[in-house]
Amino acid sequence: MSSSTAEESARSEAAMLPSPTPVQLINERGVAVDNDTETAAKYPMPSPEALMRAYDKLVTGRRVNDQAGALVRQGKMAVYPSSHGQEACQVAAALCLDAQDWLFPTYRDTVAVMTRDVDPVEVMVLLRGDWHSGYDPIEHKVATQSTPLATQLLHAVGVAHAAKLKGEDSVVVAMCGDGASSEGDFHEALNFAAVFHVPVVFFVQNNQYAISVPLSHQSVAPSLAHKAIGYGMPGERVDGNDLAGVLSVLGTAVQRARDGGGPTLVEAHTYRMQSHTNADDATRYRTDAEVAEWAPKDPLVRMKKYLTDAAVLTDEAEAAIGDDAERVAATLRDGLNSEVSVDPDDLFKYVYSEPTPQLNEQAAMLRDELSREGE
């Protein structure tokens, strides 16, 4: 190898490694970070309008999490895995996409799905328990929320691959958690994406836990973002509670994918402020002191401070944003408080394009049973 190609490959390898510390544009005190020129050029501060729009969604996202928690306690929903504390990631994952792009969310990414303007009550169908998914994935270009961990990452690669073959200008953002990064499918998805050079951004919300298991039990790599270089794609890490930072880092990765630059792995450092779901008890495996350390890093507090100091967020604007959030919360309450009628025939209708003779028989048996019950 000549020295110039050796230098070149060293440079391209270095470019795949994440920043030495998570990228941050606005710090915990709500003050803009004075980044070096290279970082600032790569990850520019979003415009005040973009930040205001995102802040509005952020406030709504928090309100949705709180409202859903209340609805679970009232027995209106089967379960709710809250993204409380992770709303900056949720909002940015949706806002970095254009209409022709796709989102692949998990069970925890309800707020991201809603931020992509899917009807909140339709989104909650899964967690309310009347069907496995309530919205049309094709219409919204939002896949069903995935529970079998990391499996959706391969579907994202497939959508991107098809888009590439069809000459579509779409990018796919595929979400997963820190725990899911240990699954075999995570490895296969990243490798496929890199080998086929498809427009996918893998977005890992590292919220430090997989139910009770801390990150230290998942991986001893320097960071999850460091895994990217092993597949031959760039990795980046970002302060996941800094809305501006996540918007910028995801924006850069999405643009790169759109320009034919291939996949990127983005790891957001954040924290699951509540239990895994309402069925979990986080006090069994982590201390209140640890949770308290993360409280001041809250994504809402710092955005509000920054936008207020910049005189972009006025009292009237704040009030209007609060109204938006209350409207969504009210929609959720009304939707989930109203009795849904489930149709037992639905059990058999959608197993195949056309029900088999056996399914028709079973449906008839159930109808007969129910009609006799009614007698």
Place this chain on the structure above:
Amino acid sequence: MTSVADQQTPAQAAAGRVADDDGTTTAAPVTFGKALTAALSDAMDSDEGVVVFGEDVGPLGGVFRITDGLTDRFGEQRCFDTPLAEAGIMGMAVGMAMNGMRPVVEMQFDAFAYPAFEQVVSHVAKMHNRTKGKVKLPIVIRIPYAGGIGGVEHHCDSSESYYVHTPGLTVLAPATVADAYTMLRDAIDSDDPVVFLEPKKMYWSKDAVDLKALETARRDPEVASGIGKAVVAREGTDATLIAYGPSVPTALAAADVAASEGRSLQVVDVRSLVPFDDETVAAAVRTTGRAVVIAEAPGFASVASEIVARVQERCFHSLAAPVRRVVGFDTPFPAPKLEHYYLPSVDRILDAVDDLQWED
């Protein structure tokens, strides 16, 4: 939830459960879940090679708390959390078993065992056969399974057919608190790999079982393993209900209702899906001449269909009617609000019993 507290199986009696003349027991009530925890703990006590691992089984004690306290008591070397990867858990268990240990792994839920399927089918099940018995894999794969808890998708599968269809795997599905203890101990003692299906809706069901007595009884070499043994869970003369795991309490409840309507139903608890106890099941059906098989899994090509075939082959001349099935529909397990339409119910079982050609 139906209590099975007043049902004393012969196996329970043999295992030393103390019952007074009036049928009341002296032991304190213990849950199905706690009986499993005790079995793990006693097995770890009696054999240093027994190690427990999986997702959230360490400090949390498992999402159903079945491994509660094991890390505290035996240390992180013996009960530990792995990275989140089921194929990894299963594959590592194979290696540890090859090197002399007795791994007990937990798959967090039925449908989350699927990433481990290749390891189970291609290696766990086949190693003994491939090596003509030179390599034994004494692995226990614990799987909280089936529905009845209002769980969302991927949390309620009855996946037993995949495993029973794979030669080389022992497949157990206990339905009583006493069996939860004894059969998990049997599974851990077995030199063959065991898929141990825990009906998750029964974790909180209680029975007055003296676990200490069960543990003492196990030391008696005369007490046979429950593997391969079905039991008659309730005597009856008119028809036989054959069930396992989560369907046993439903079958017992149906027998209660039938009794109040003047029909005497016998209930057989299969317990061991592989190996299957043809003898006990066929003998039971021959005494009544009528049978209904009950299971939650979709009925097509299922354990229930296998049982029907075996009973028909063995009891044809004793049967007054074709053997009926009350099983899950051939659909994916439904969302929580539709679950009650899907699950075998007392009424559906009694309908099937009514269909058994009683007219003459």
